[in-house]
Amino acid sequence: MWPRGPRPEDGRVTEIIAGLYVSPPELLALLGAVALVGARWLPLAARPRVTIAAGAVLVLSALVLGVVGIRWQMLPVLAGAAVASPFALSPLLRRRTGRPAWRARWWLALPGAVACVGLIAAGPVAAWAFPVPVFPEPSGRFAVGTRVVQWTDPRRPETFTADPHDRRTVVVQLWYPARKSPAGTERAQYLGRTEHEARTVSNALADYVGLPGFLIDGVPRARTHAVFNAPVADRGERFPVVLFSPGSGGVRTQNTVWAEELASHGFVVAALDHPYDSAAVVLTDGRTIRARTASTGDRDKDDRLAADWTAVRAADLRFVLTQLDRLGRGEIAGPPAGRLDTGRVAVGGHSMGGAAAVQAARQDCRFDAVMDLDGYPHGPVSPSLHRPTLALTQAITPGTDPGYLPRLTQALQHNTATSYRLTVPGAAHLTFMDGPLYLPPVPSIVGSLGRTGSPRVVAATTLAFLDTTLRHKPGDLTGVLSAHGDLSVYHPADSRRPGSIKLCDK
Template structure:
């Protein structure tokens, strides 16, 4: 789907005196506006896409931009619009495809700008009611989004996301439409912006890149399509039908009197009662999963979480939580992640947690599509809060923790069921503090390691010990504000502040930023090891580190950070990605050999993972390897199989011995070949452990 931004048909030439103020065009008829829409449609859609708030997500921004452009045609006989007059010397070939001479285009541009700004404008009033969304084009079974641009385009998109909607509009009108500031100010004022001067001033903080705004990154008419999850769509359809049936019954009975369900705290008064609603709001009918369900279930989502917390037996608290979910009163603060419905439960939900957290009582409930968090003060129900998060796609690592509370910049989580980590206290290590360095005076190659999202540097201790026993020095990192907890030298503890937004597109952008920070951490640590200085960063290994032979490695998001660090820093001689989705920009190309170990990934589980990883390896200027390990799961590539219960969906089916052996054997062979240049049959060693694909610099496999 490629766009064609056609130059406009110019109206008969007009003469304007130099410095003339913007003038208002005459009325524009519906037919004239419709003709302009057809001619300039890609340009108008691009304008709407750039001005719309980024938190809509790329796919929804695309559809909304098309809807706003299509609705810009006036429905009446005519409409007038503010149109900046053509300046002398601005017309002709030197001005490019300027559209200021076309009143129809000017009318549509003003209307598109007005509605796009309206979509981004915060609502005011006692209830902050949102305007009804435009009727979006319907695309069933596909997610549509613009093609990815380069690193510069991604950086510009991130900078634009920090601007307000009027400032984004000012930037786009100036850089894309090439309007002078007086014309931009007049057009913003006509579109309802109260402070055009302030918007222009804010836009000055972002350098002008008119060429980048015309790139595929910002073209909502040149789209990529990816399939959605068919089983999930079927589950959604069933849930929607059930919810619609429940709403229909409630609507039919809304006028019937009833005595209510008892003291519901912050819930609004009950308007009707019916059997379905009674069941959904009855604490006795909450779904409670047995504590050991994880041991035998093949599922890894929240549906197999047991009910936890000291207040799971408090029917009054649970009744209030259910009642507020169904009918939040005016004093309840309600929030939801983008794209998450805030309606009541269609049936009895599943109880995940009920207990006290600091000064509040907290209940977590799950209805198959959403996790709902109800919180009330310990001293009453006034000031209750209700938070919705869409989690229907969360499995495995994505369903490993839920937020219980946020305060003072810290986040408290409800983690995996306790029995899953019962074996951690019994785990032991061969590592000791202050171990003497091996004699001989030789220098050791260095391996840097970045853990997974929220992970800590000790998560791959057994693997690091194996590498160390073969003469490698492994430096594993904790990433402040990302790792679950980092204890600083002065005793302070820094906890993780990286949380999911609940929106897939926004989470992708957040992961790209976190990956960039991790890559910078890896480069910083290598610099410190090269130049330890007076603080003795290398410790007893001072003078024994061969920082001319360095590999950068990581698990999950740490693997993505390793790829980014290797792209950005030639000091890294090799890179290992342990089942890490390659977040962030795809350029520059890798220039060092890479090994990617993955579990079996299918388009149904993640349609983007393998294409992005394959693209990164194919464009490398060095030979790279991708090994798919049969029977592996995401946690196979860390120490998890050594102490977690042998649940295949969690740690894979290779077993406690084979899992670490496969990871160690493959990575050691790769490091020996790339850092020590030993004559290793690398392809033979790797292919013995799974399905191997070799990517050569000439493009062959």
């Protein structure tokens, strides 16, 4: 079940009302502004009452918004109302002073009214284009808990800095099956542990892609369905683990919908921030590390840089798996300590994170399955993969990098386990993360599957793959995958080829 609204206990999250991504105070301000403009066209007897009521609703709504925080999308609404107010209130004031009311002829008033309505209409259009994201409710039987941890690898120097004593540090967010929280429990902030962190990350993401930060100022207002540090689900079972690496410039929370959905079905998801690569990483001591990775415009140089950054990410994933293994054995405290089954582990990622997942699986046979969400396989092509792999891609077009499909196909064809490439019609690169929830529904940017259709596809396909590869559940995996797009299945390469078998003592 994926309902279309947020949980009612969090009043700060905007609601979808009549298809508009606006909160109740915003809706009242919108209706008050429209009524203020429209009062002039009502019968003479009704005009004073409607004008007074509309003005009162508008003023009260504006005061409420001033307290809880006004979004930029409401500024055109208030501007339209401000322009209309003198013309709406003037006849009332003149009547109270005993002077005869003067009203312009309709053909003179009509252009002004149309202009004000146009300004007011720009508000809901902007709110629809850049909404506060509303997260689909997870469909599994478990509630979802979340936790943020920070781990430093003492054996690995930080290659992005010149300090020889600096060691590689990663920030990881866990989503896990949890007990149901009491009604009214505060839900986790999106993009950060606090609103300040969420705004820092939101502004950094906007800056990374060259957008003014105010355009997505609704994103850090959102709440998810998880609860920070919630108790782990009862029954004592151990849960399979899924590691996730975000796209270039991406952050650990960029696939929160997907992570919560998997956790509700009994997986522990660990998503990474990669310092100096993610747009912004806020450390526990309050420092913020900004991205230093950037394209140079030189194709060969960028390919080498991408391979280097992918290698760093792959090492991050391997290190985090080691830490998760310690958490699973109870050597690290806090939820979900002692409840991870690190004998069943998948690794995945979006874009460059998908490339990192492939490289990590090549290097570390503790990973049992791989998921590449529209990621170009940067880095070396050997050794061969030896794990079931699912690659989700957008449609290949003339504008697609000509090396992408051959490179991906090579990796899948030389796999010694069955691999699947699913091309999802209507998908774009950002379809495979949370972007469709809060970016304008422009097909070239977020695809044409819709705000909730995009996460449904990613969740349904990856859950079916994980149930098959990690839980060994019977079922028609090819049937489930092919229902969502064009499926290519790559059966295992010849296992007798020298070097094709990779033994691993897990």
